[in-house]
Amino acid sequence: MNGETIDPGRCFGVFGDPVAHSRSPEMHNAAFAALGLPHRYFAFHVRPHALANALSGARAMGVGGVNLTVPHKRAAVAHMDRLTAEAGRIGAVNTVVIRRGEMIGHNTDGSGFLDALAELDGGTPRRALVLGGGGAARSVVDALRHGEKPSDVIWISREPNRLPAFDGVARVDYGDLAEAFATCDLLVNGTTVGMRGGPERFPITLPIASLRKGVRVIDLVYPRPADGLLDQAEAKGARGQDGLPTLLWQGVRALEMWLAIALPASVVSTMRRALHR
Ligand SMILES: NC(=O)c1ccc[n+]([C@@H]2O[C@H](COP(=O)([O-])OP(=O)(O)OC[C@H]3O[C@@H](n4cnc5c(N)ncnc54)[C@H](OP(=O)(O)O)[C@@H]3O)[C@@H](O)[C@H]2O)c1
Known part of the structure; x- marks a missing residue:
């Protein structure tokens, strides 16, 4: 130089x-x-x-x-x-x-997310579950609501009352996720859980076993953490994608x-x- x-x-x-x-x-x-x-x-x-x-x-x-x-x-x-x-x-x-x-x-995080989602096939999700209330999760929720066919979104945060209100988006906490896990066709991790130097676990053990076979799971974290959400979800038949x-x-x-x-x-x-x- x-x-x-x-x-x-x-x-x-x-x-x-x-x-x-x-x-x-x-x-x-x-x-x-x-x-x-x-x-x-x-x-x-x-x-x-x-x-x-x-x-x-x-x-x-x-x-x-x-x-x-x-x-x-x-x-x-x-x-x-x-x-x-x-x-x-x-x-x-x-x-x-x-x-x-x-x-x-x-x-461009939201449009980038939609481009990445398209690589997994399966079209517009009917019901998406988004974890985390920070900047990345907000971009994902916004993109899912403003596409040609908006998805129903369940938005999970430790403090759902602090999330902005968007039409078509239910804001809930980690209390009762089993039904949401069983009915979603897309799960997105927009938290820092699994990030190098970030928290290692979610506030509860996620009910991964209730996910439907073939559900799409995108973990925005990169590099992909070992034994993290994607490994567990893929072991149950999900189609996973990391943050890259x-x-x-x-x-x-x-x-x-x-x-x-x-x-x-x-x-x-x-x-x-x-x-x-
Ligand atoms: N692949 C990409 O292109 C891309 C783009 C942007 C970000 N990312 C990645 O996405 C992650 C989030 O980024 P960000 O910019 O949104 O960060 P951020 O603004 O700091 O938000 C992180 C959120 O994670 C949640 N969180 C933190 N600790 C948690 C815990 N122990 N359990 C459950 N939730 C917890 C919090 O949500 P609540 O307080 O609402 O629960 C917090 O708002 C990072 O790993 C980042 O590198 C990737």
Whole structure:
């Protein structure tokens, strides 16, 4: 890197705390190389108190674009000049597009999740069960309610009264999950349970045995934890998916906005391979 100069408009990155575990640099840098672009993507360790200045700096320099990860997605909302409809409803920003000094806050986690869900086949879920009340779970609930055919959603949180009210969404706690487990055709873990350094267990033992055979189970956590929710659900006949396909597709959506192009399928494959290295 010694002596290297970069045009800020070709510089992209993710702000997070912690951020060292992020797979986004590998994924986006693989895409830039495949597209023959000199652009670069970096992981920036930005602590919560520094978020406002880091975003102002990105705007002042005219960097190409920024992603936000834990814990900045919700706090970033207040620093945007404009929000897309999704980001406004969810109350969280994961992708910032900077155009002529204006910062526009997007949320591609929900659309990325729907793209990943489509890889599992089975069409629009009739009844989805979503665990967790944080930013990732909110994006998933919003996406499931705003698709062409909205799903009925049961949203599980340790504190359901703190969740925003969405039409078609029942907010419940972990008290009585057996019936919901037995009737859902999609289960999504949007909690930090199983994440490296995160909590190891849910408030109750999940009634995995009541899941129907063939039910789709998506655990947004990556890397996939050993002996976690997916292993248990797959042992009961579920079709599981870890968090990497959602990570891939939210990144594809972000990159397409930053570069204002549709990514060729070959570049998406390159990004996917980079995530599995
Ligand atoms: N694959 C992807 O592209 C992708 C994208 C975004 C996030 N993620 C992953 O998804 C996970 C959540 O991210 P986030 O941004 O939503 O984090 P977050 O805003 O911190 O929310 C995490 C939620 O987990 C729940 N939780 C925490 N400890 C728990 C416990 N012991 N038992 C049950 N629930 C617990 C809490 O919900 P309640 O308090 O409401 O119960 C909390 O709001 C992380 O592992 C993140 O890496 C993946």
